Amino acid sequence: MALAMDCATLNGFLDRVFPQISGQIRVESVDAQVLIARLLVDEQHLRPGGTVSGPAMFALADVTIYLAILSRIGEVALAVTTNASIDFMRKPEAGRDLLAECRILKLGRVLAVGDVLIRSDGMDQPVARCSMTYSIPPGAKG
Template sequence: MTPAEIQARVHEGVPLAALFGIEVVSAGEGVAVLRLPPAPLLLRPGNTLSGPAIMGLCDVAIWAAFLTATGGDDNARTQHLAVTFLKPAGPGPLLAEARIVRRGARVVYADVWLRAEGAEAPCGHCTSTWVVVA
């Protein structure tokens, strides 16, 4: 799937991702980079992105990486998602670099590194397990 195809699928499947303006920057076998553009709706006090916006970006980024690994098959759902906030993300834009670490018959393990666009140091790290349902 191309980044544009994945983005269309993500926006259709998770309308909140479209509302947030999440963009699929790049995608390859089991990896995807997504971008969350700046938006006042997504900020919390302190002029930084809110935790729910960041966690939503992580979950969608993992789904995008999963779609690249399965050729578009959507047979897994989030079982567990944990985000470690290393420092404030700032007001955006934010990049999420997702990768499928291990894809078993019943469980998929993935992680996401988060960076403010233009920054080298990460502002967060996410780990997640997904369960295959079909």
């Protein structure tokens, strides 16, 4: 399956359409099965106790699934989250970036379902798992 958007195109899209997260989340790699994104963890992502906040992990998961969908259907800014579930499994390390690995489980005409595992960079065990469903606007998928 040919990708509609590669790493450079996805990162350019993020910078252009979502400047509020520019420089925070970057696509590391993408192919027909997996998209990996990195949260460049800094002070704004931490909470008391020296760990990455839940909202920062949720944002990483949400953006990662969104980008994985766009990598397949092209630039569709109005694809939106319709359902989300996240499990926080262990404390991420504050001094490490987070890596999110996304697999799209279903890509239909109007709905897409994806799963993300988030790990601290260099660690094997996931710190969080997220499942999301996205709504794709009519006529957007080409």
